[in-house]
Amino acid sequence: MIIKGFRLLLVACLAFLCACSDSGWNNPYPSIEDSENIFYGSFSERPKHLDPVSSYSENEAVFTGQIYEPVLQYHYFERPYRLEPLTSETVPEPIYYGHDRKYLEGDPLAEDVQEVVYRIKIKPGILYQPHPCFALDEKGDHLYHKLPAHEIEGKTKLSDFSSKGTRELIAADYVYQIKRLMHPKLHSPIAGFMTKYIKDLGGFGERLREVSIESGGILDLRAHEFLGAEIVDKYTYEIRLSKKYPQFKYWLAMSFFAPVPWEADAFFGQPGMKEHNLSLDWYPVGTGPYMLIENNPNRRMVLAKNPNYRGELFPGADEDDAASLMPYIDRAHYSLEKESIPSWTKFLQGYYDASGVISDSFDQTIQFNTRGEASLTEDMKSKGINLVTAVRSSISYMGFNMVDPIVGGTSEQSLLLRRAISIAIDYEELISIFANGRGTAAQGPIPPGIFGFVDGEEGINPYVYEWVSNQAKRKNIEVAKDMLFRAGYKNGVNVSTGEPLTLYFDTVSSGPGSKVMLNWYRKQFSKLGIDLVVRATDYNRFQEKVRKGTVQIFSWGWNADYPDPENFFFLLYGPNAKIVSQGENAVNYQSKEFDNLFVRMRSMANSNERQEVINRMLEIVRRDAPWIWGFHPTSYTLSHSWYGNAVPNLMARNTLKYKTIDVSSRSQKRKEWNQPIIWPLVVIGSLIIFALIPAWCVYIARERARLGE
Amino acid sequence: MFILLEKEHGSVSSYLTRRILYAFPILIGVNFITFVLFFVVNSPDDMARVHLGNRYVTENSINNWKSERGYDKPLFIALDNSGKKIFTETIFFDKTVRLFTFDFGQSDSGRDISYDISERMWPSLFISLPVLCLGLLFTLSFALLIAFFRGTYIDSSAVILCVSMMSISGLFYIIGGQYLLSKLLQVVPISGFDDGVASIKFLILPILIGVVGGLGHGTRWYRTIFLEEIHRDYVRTARAKGLSEKGVLYLHVLRNALIPIVTGVVALLPSLFLGSLITEAFFGIPGLGSYTIDAIQSQDFAIVRAMVFLGSVLYILGLILTDVAYTVVDPRIRL
Structure with a gap:
């Protein structure tokens, strides 16, 4: 018995030693991969959707961005962000029609426009990744489209289907995907929003719903026409909008408008497929540089080069230079890391090629010079690690519910109260304490890098900041106290009633981790003598309160969908108020002057005239102060010396194709950094x-x- | 003799039948409480919002989502209906009946729950089973060793060590173990998982930490049990017969101390399948530990109720097994 046990132990030890690679006992990857051109990364939250019709989160875009190809993409290097063709021949220009379908030249007024047409011509010769949905038999019929139940039985992975095929990308695939936005079973998050713009989309959705009920949920979208998107020829299609919406071009760079072949729906829509976890939501089909070959979101997601990919020239490379054809990396392995410590350790050991900076190790990683500029510590520099920072196209703000009787409304009293609080809450301190300096105090809703943002003295919020020594300086707290006094509160006490001013802050933050920050908020309000009561709740109840307009003060944030000021100003547009239309105006701000300017601004092309309109809008919202503008977070990305072309592009999602790996350098560094120490x-x-x-x-x-x- | 065995067999089967019948109202009750607790915190509208995303979601799409998944019905009582439909046309009835046939159906995000459980159960077992077996082996051995040296400085030192080990948080063992063995000594990967033989290098650290982490508590507990037994008359008799101390401890003391050991071990069986949240999260093990927590966070009620139901069934089975095991380790006990 003892000998048997010893033998087992010996076998286990041998197996362990075999499993360990030359590059280190702690290498989490098989040694055979040491010399392969593989990118290693991690993800902390499993992607929920990979179907382009429903995928919206950033953690999903890491995968969908490499697989699906919308017609447009963001230029990898140019700033401000600029759209360029991806599968289309050119960036489509809107064609405007007025009454009686009269062609309108130039940039007509929004009220004159009755229809907008985007005519898109795609490049010929683009092929889909190999996939069973395209597999054909000898007769040319689809091999797996009408499978009997017994043939689906036992199949739980895409690799269980032995034959694969491909076909050319055609305009009909883009039209098909636009129709899928309204499929009653797919629940696209943007379906409702797009019905406001794409012609006949709402009616098409209604018609589909009726047909779906009659047919028991089985729909062939090709058989249902609608006016909003039509095929012109094999490589050309048109999208028709019912009103002027210049921002629509940005949507054309998102996966919602990427092509989906009808064969994918025919394949995955067969009875029994969904029950066996076979769906487009799990196994995406695209024309992009990569395809998903392993989807195990509890452990690992693996992308591999799409063998049918046409190749794309690196920006600025010569057309004859075959070596400049992207993608460069053969495979990408993303491992699930729920905890930051293992993920960070693996990065330091060279087992992840890039990483963010974790709070626990921030001081050991980043140092600031006297001008406040971030750089790496000597320890990090000695390992050849590079730091790339970029201000994110997002904002974290504190909102005043504008229908609240105390902090809301347009009375002089509430206006002064909001401005006083805006000065008192020291966001520079918040960024320094709670974000390790990773952020920029906001002067308005528009983040840097987005058209409409103004830098320097002209760009400051004059109600909260003053320009001193060539930089924005928050006004003195005495100014805020004076404002509060003029608002009718002396040192936080209502002058007329003698009652202390108590305000309520709704938050989803709770527990010991958030306590410090909530105490900090209380301290900021107490500078004015205001008592802040924190009402912590769960996210559902918090959202419900915001929807019903029963919050008073709350903090929230917004990530840009696209680099246009409209995507930030619409958060303050009156008709979008939560209590009016369940829109995204969470503070229920109403200003006719602002709304009129917004309607004008959103249909204008970027120009000096548009900047002037934006400046007026900024002046209005800064004056009314429905938000305390908060801050724009800065992303800090670290990468190893062997990881090339790591340029921050916060709009593009298809960035993997640009990246390179110096495999031999990585292998050598890993060996150097991971020598096992056995003597202890x-x-x-x-x-x-x-x-x-x-x-x-x-x-x-x-x-x-x-x-x- | 034959009649006696038949009678005994009959009493075991009737006991088991009785316990299985008792299980039904328990499972219905557990399911009822799960429904109440879940829907107090999350309304079907909230669930739809989480699944559809929080941006640009319309009332129409929320209603479609609920209707497709049967969340548009009343929770417990359908007052708009008559007869038995008052109870059958409800979310509770609709979702509960299928559970009793072990048809967990699909998660709210469309995945087959049974398949996911069967896939994620194995990594959890790969860790929990060795931790249980090795843990038992080491704790029992150490406890017997300490019992042998009772009253000496070895006993006192061991007790101090055990109490110290018990006082340290499990999280410390994980973070400390990862720091020492993976970061400092670099002898094992800090996290990850693989299939087959390749998984061994990923399992060493979590198993080692699991065993070491449970050593203090287990040794202390079993030492107390052994010390109670060691002063009994049968031990004195065994020694008087000339049996070696090893023989006394392993053949007599250990055997007679089996009842509390069995009780503790069998009660652990459900947690072997259900995994450990913290261990799996820190080591990147794709087990069942985080399945329920992830489902609660993403408000996937289909997974939550399936996992709670499965947990209840396993606990009931564990308790029945404990009772049966009593009769095996102590023939004096009758069911």
């Missing part, structure tokens, strides 16, 4: 054995003594 284990083992020897001697002595008795 030998010492510990020996100590245990030595400690047991006296015990063994005592046992023997006792036994002998007992037997002797």
Whole structure:
């Protein structure tokens, strides 16, 4: 029995040693991969959707961005962000029609426009990734489109289907996907929003719903026409909008408008497929540079080069330079890391090629110079690690519910109260304490890098900041106290009633981790003598309160969908108020002047005239202060020396194709950094054995003594 | 003799039948409480919003989502209906009946729950089973060793060590173990998982930490049990017969101390399948530990109720097994 156990232990040890690679015992990857051109990354939250009709989150875009190809993409290097063709021949220009379908030249007024047409011509010769949905039999029929139940039985992975095929991308695939936005079973998050713009989309959705009920949910979208998107020829299609919406071009760069072949729906829509976890939501089909070959979101997601990919020239490369054809990396392995410590350790050991900076190790990683500029510590520099920072196209703000009787409304009293609080809450301090300096205090809703943002003295919020020594300086707290006094509160006490001013802050933050920050908020309000009561709740209840307009003060944020000021100003547009239309105006701000300017601004092309309109809008919202503008977070990305072309592009999602890996350098560094140290284990083992020897001697002595008795 | 065995067999089967019948109202009750607790915190509208995303969601799409998944019905009582439909046309009835046939159906995000459980159960077992077996082996051995040296400085030192080990948080063992063995000594990967033999290098650290982490508590507990037994008359008799101390401890003391050991071990069986949230999260093990927590966070009620139901069934089975095991380790006990 003991010998058997020893043998088992020996086999296990041998297996362990075999599993360990030359590059280190702690290498989490098979040694065979050491010399392969693979990118290694991690993800902390499993993607929920990979179907382009429903995928919206950033953690999903890491995968969908490499697989699906919308007609447009963002230029990898140019700033401000600029759209360029991806699968289309050109960036489509809107064609405007007025009454009686009269062609309108130039940039007509929004009210004159009755229809907008985007005519899109795609490049010929683009092929889909190999996929069973395209597989054909000898007769040319689809091999797996009408499978009997017994053939689906036992198949739980795409690799269970042995044959694969491909076909050319055609305009009909883009039209098909636009129709899928309204499929009653797919629940696209943008379906409702797009019905406001794409012609006949709402009516098409209604018609589909009726047909779906009659047919028991089985729909062939090709058989249902609608006016909003039509095929012109094999490579050309048109999208028709019912009103002027210049921002629509940005949607054309998102996966919602990427092509989906009808064959995918025909394949995955067969009875029994969904029950076997076979769906487009799990196994995406695209024309992009990569395809998903392993989808195990509880452990690992693997992308591999699409063998049918046409190749794309690196920006600025010569057309004859075959070496400049992207993608460069053969495979990308993303491992699930729920905790930051293992993920960070693996990055330092060279087992992840890039990483963010974790709060626990921030001081060991980043140092700031006297001008406040971030750089890497000497330890990090010695490892050849690079730091890339970029202000994110997002904003974290504190909102005042504008229908609240105390902080809301347009009265002089509430206006002064909001402005006083805006000065009192020191966001520079918040960024320094709670974000390790990773952020920029906001002067308005528009983040840097987005058209409409103004830098320097002209760009400051004059109600909260003043320009001193060539930089924005928050106004003195005495100014805020004076404002509060003029609002009718002396040192936080209502002058007319004698009651102390108590305000309520609704938040989803709770627990010991958030306590420090909530106390900080209380401290900021107490500078004005205001008592802040924190009402912590769960996210559902918080959202419900915001929807019903029963919050008073709350914090929230917004990530840009596209780089246009409209995507931030619409958060303050009156008709979008939560309590009016369940829109995205969470503070229920209403200003006719602002709304009129917004309607004008959103249909204008970027120009000096548009900037002037934006400046007026900024002046209005800064004056009314429905938000405390908060801050724009800065992303800090670290990458190893062997990871090339790591340029921050916060709009593009298809960035993997630009990246390079120097495999030999990585392999060498990994070996250098991961030499196992065994002697402490030998010492510990020996100590245990030595400690047991006296015990063994005592046992023997006792036994002998007992037997002797 | 034959009649006696038949009678005994009959009493075991009737006991088991009785316990299985008792299980039904327990499972219905557990399911009822799960429904109440879940829907107090999350309304079907909230669930739809989480699944559809929080941006640009319309009332229409929320209603479609609910209707497709049967969340548009009343929760417990359908007052608009008559007869038995008052109870059958409800979310509770609709979702509960299928559970009793172990048809967990699909998650709210469209995945086959039974398939996911069967896939994620194995990584959890790969860790929990060795931790249980090795843990038992080491804790029992150490406890017997300490019991042998009772009253000496070895006993006192061991008790101090055990109490110290018990006082340290499990999280410390994980973070400390990862720091020492993966970061400092670099002898094992800090996290990850693989299939087949390749998984061994990923399992060493979590198993080692699991065993070491449970050593203090287990040794202390079993030492107390052994010390109670060691002063009994049968031990004195065994020694008087000339049996070696090893024989006394392993053949007599250990055997007679089996009842509390069995009780503790069998009660652990459900948690072997259900995994450990913290261990799996820190080591990137794709087990069942985080399945329920992820489902609660993403408000996937289909998974929550399936996992709670499965947990209840396993606990009931565990308790029945404990009772049966009593009769095996102590023939004096009758069911």
